[in-house]
Amino acid sequence: QSALTQPPSASGSPGQSVTISCTGTSSDVGGYNYVSWYQQHPGKAPKLMIYEVSKRPSGVPDRFSGSKSGNTASLTVSGLQAEDEADYYCSSYAGSNNFRIFGGGTKLTVL
């Protein structure tokens, strides 16, 4: 199973919004509402930011939002802040044979 497709990089200025895409297939992203997003700062463990496509865990700012259309999911970060600079990974349930698949990651730079 190939990894989900994410752009390698994204950027925006403080206060702006940026959207990161995550493209899969009908066997993963398109087939289930179980897309999640993770933020990872250098040398740190990943942190769950979005689950079930658009739900935010407690403590995650509402500047982070998720959506899905067909086989592509998206993470939008509004009101960019310096601390949002990190790597972001999407993930999807992929059925009982493959269970879970990750995207290759997107490095978000706050200019």
Add this chain to the structure above:
Amino acid sequence: EVQVLESGGGLVQPGGSLRLSCAASGFTFNSNAMSWVRQAPGKGLEWVSIISGSGGSTYYADSVKGRFTISRDNSKNTLYLQLNSLRAEDTSVYYCAKERSYALDVWGPGTTVTVSS
């Protein structure tokens, strides 16, 4: 506080074995599925394996199937990953994570496995 903490990483020769442990606290361990995820140096995340709360169901990534075994001891609130027939490409930081609705909501700091002669 809900937390998980991995241990057991180290340097091992190709073809060797290692057992990773993950101690969980702050939540009802036997009610939650648990996963292992790894990250090779400078690379992205790769899901490795998952085990149900009871331990009765397990799944593996194709890259480790037949070589790695996930297990748990609910009496000790501990998750394990037995790594056999290790290869250089298994060199990674291995993370233990708690499952929540097909997502990973609690992660440990990771333990490093290096496969090299």
